[in-house]
Amino acid sequence: MRIFQKCLQFFSGNPLISGAADDTGGWAGYWNAPTIWSDSALWNRQMQVLLELIEPFVKFGAADRVLDFGCGSGFFAAQMQGQVKEIVCADLSQHSVELCQQKFAGRRDVSVVKLTGDLAQIAALGPDCTKTLCLSVIQYFPALDYLDEFIAAVGKISVRGGVLILVDVGRAERTWRERLLTVLFTLRHGMFWQVVAKLAQMQFSDAAYQAVLGRAGHLEIPEQYFESAQQRLGVKVTKIPRQLTLNANRKSYIIEFV
Ligand SMILES: C[S@@+](CC[C@H](N)C(=O)[O-])C[C@H]1O[C@@H](n2cnc3c(N)ncnc32)[C@H](O)[C@@H]1O
Secondary structure, rough: OOOHHHHHHHHHHOOOOOOOOOOOOHHHHOOOOOOOOOHHHHHHHHHHHHHHOOOOOOOOOOEEEEEEEEEOOOHHHHOOOOOEEEEEEEEEOOOHHHHHHHOOOOOOEEEEEEOOOOOOHHHHHHHEEEEEEEOOHHHOOOHHHHHHHHHHHHHHEEEEEEEEEEEEEEEOOOOOHHHHHHHHHHHHHOOHHHHHHHHHHHHHOOHHHHHHHEEEOOOOOOOOOHHHHHHHHHHHEEEEEOOOOOOOEEEEEEEEOO
16 A cells, blocks of 8 residues: 555656755765665666667767766766766765776776865866766755856866756656656656566665655756856757656756857
């Protein structure tokens, strides 16, 4: 019965991954430890699906130097290593950084950087990034000003025409249409039972997730933010007209440094 309630809750409201970072037992603490996501077959599959679906809008190629900002366990690098010139995995979480260091030890095309939250550090992640991926990360940022500064900092280390790809952005609530789209997406991409299994795992072996979920909010990013960012930050913003993740309520954007 509780699993059924969890399924209902997921498909109707809370995304599997959401929250706001803080240093006092909030999401930052949650991610800085082994989680049920650290080696998740579901999120690995999600990354595969994302890379297929994004292809008409963003093509990764052999010349790319990619920054995976908020890399987590390195699902992106695990799938794209050898296919692009270089990948920089960067994260606030010491645990994620150590996982990535182990995973990519000995690979000269993948480097791993521990971040502190100070955006000035981004300058050292350049130069010449062609693409920066930020998947399910900016909802953890403390404020919209921080997001502005982040975009500007990524712009400074990017080549002209380089892009920042923001995936899974927006509100946590789902409309009925979005609930249906979430179910259909998981069925279409062979993820439905993995989601159900993950919900069971969350229920029985992830009390920390439930505790943090109850405490922490997340940064709400209004859709108008991106319209005004174009003028304010001198970037070109394009909304990707396609659902890329199981979070049908969230949107994805390409920010081009023109
Ligand atoms: C939901 S996980 C997503 C991980 C990865 N992008 C993926 O999709 O597999 C969010 C990650 O963002 C990181 N994060 C949160 N706030 C951050 C910040 N200000 N700077 C860098 N990383 C951050 C967390 O430590 C966590 O690893």
